[in-house]
Amino acid sequence: MSTVQTLEQQIANINMPETDIHDKVMESISSTQLQKKHPVNTKLLIAASISILLILGSGFASFQYIILYNDKGEQTLNIQPYSSTEKSPDYPKQYLDLIAEGEAIAIYDPNNNDNKLITVSSKAKTYNDWNTFINDVENSYPIPTTLPDSYTFISGTIAYAAKFPDTDKLIQESVDNGHIITYEKVDTYDKIAHITITLTKQDHQYIVSMNEGQTTDTLFTDHINSPKVQKININGVEAFVATKASETNVIWRSSKEDGDNIYSISTTNTSSDVNEEIKAILLMFIQLD
C-alpha cells in the first residue's frame, strides 16, 4: 500500500527523458531578424539574396510608423522606415558571388554603420520548374500543387536559414586591418528561411516572397515613403499596400491558423484592380485544396 511519502518519492523519481531543443531554438531565432526594443550594440541583419522583405527598396525614409492589426484588434506587424544610417542588404550582392547556391555569407562593413550591423545573406537556389520547386519546398510553406491557368510560373527561389556568425571576430578583424569590410562563409540549416515565387498574369509580373512570421514583429521598408500608402483587409488581417508610379508593394502576415507567414508581393501592376488581384494571389497561397 502506498503512503503519501511514497507517492511523493514516486513522483520525484518519474522517468524523465533527456531533451535537446537548443539547435531548434537558435535556428528559429537566427532564421529571421529579431528587432529588440532594448538598446543593442551589435545587430544582425538576416537577408536572403533576393530579399525584398526585410528591407524593401533602397531609398531613405522620413519617420513614420505603421501597425497592422487583425479583426480581433491584435497587432500582427509593425512596419517602420528603414534608417539611412544602416546598411542596405543590397550591398552584399557582390559577396554572394563568392559562395554557392544554398550557402550563406556574413559581411561586416564598418562604413556608416554606427550600430555595427552585420548582414548575413543566404544565396538562394533558383528553380525554373514548378514541380521541382514545390517538391523542394515540401511542407515548409503553404503553396498550391498547381497554379491557376491564368498565372504563369517564371521562377522560384529557396534560401536556407543561416547559422549565427562569429560577429566579434568579424568586427575585430575589421578593426585590426584598418576598418576594412570583412566577411566569412556561414553554415546553413536544413530549414528554409525564405522563398520567392515569380509569376506573370497578362502583362504584369508578381514576385511573392514568404518568410515565417514566428520570430518577426517588425519589418523595415522605405515603401512607407511611397506616394500612396494604404491598408486593405485580407482574410480578416490588415495588409500594407504602397503604390509608386511603376510598382505596387504589399506586406501581409497570415494568421496563426493560416501558417503565421509573412508575405510580401511586389508587382508591376499599378492599375485600380491591383488590390483585388493581390488578394486573390494571397488567398491562392493560404486556401489550399
Next chain:
Amino acid sequence: MTDNQINQLVTQAQQGEQHAFSNIVKLYQQKVFRYCYAMLANQQDAEDLTQDTFIRAYKSLSHYSHEDNFVGWLLTIAHRLCLNKLKKNNRLYALLQKLYLEQSPTYTDEPESHHNDYIFTLLNSLKPKHRAVVIFKVIHGFSYEEMSRILQDNPTKLRKQYERAKKALQKKSTTIEKIIEGGEAYEYRPNLRTTNS
C-alpha cells in the same frame, strides 16, 4: 554557475549577443522540459513547449528585470504555455472522452513506462494549477516563496493547495490500487495530442 554569472549571461543576451542566449538555452532546457513533461505527460508536446518557452523568452528579454529570478521567469512562461496547452487538450479530451473510456489502459511491460503511466494518471487527476504546485514542490524542490513568484499566488494559499493535492493523490492512488487488484478497468486519461490524435 553562480547567480552573477547567470546575470551576466542574461545581460549579454539582452544586448543582442546570441551566443549568450545559446548558453542560457543549454543551461536551462532540461529544467524547463522537466516541468513541461510532468505537466503534459507527453514528450513531443513538452519539447515543443520548451522550444516555445525559449523563443518567447528571447523575444521578451527586454521585459526581464534582474531583480527577478531568471529560472523562475522562464518557468513562468513555461507554466502559462502549459496551461494554454492543457486547455486545448481538455477541449479535445471532451470530444474524445467517450471513445477513450471504452478502452482499457495500455500499459507496456516496461517497468519505467508503467511507473510513468501510473504517475501521470495520478498527476492528471489534479487540476492543472494544483498539478503545477506538486511538480514545482516535489520534482523541482521549490519553496512556497519561490513558487509564489512563478505562479503569482501567495505562499500560504499554495501550501494549502499542496496539502489538498497530496490528499487527492493519496485517494486516487488507493482507488487505482483497489481497481487493479480487482482486475477492473478504471478511468484512464490518455496522453492527448492536439494533432494526430
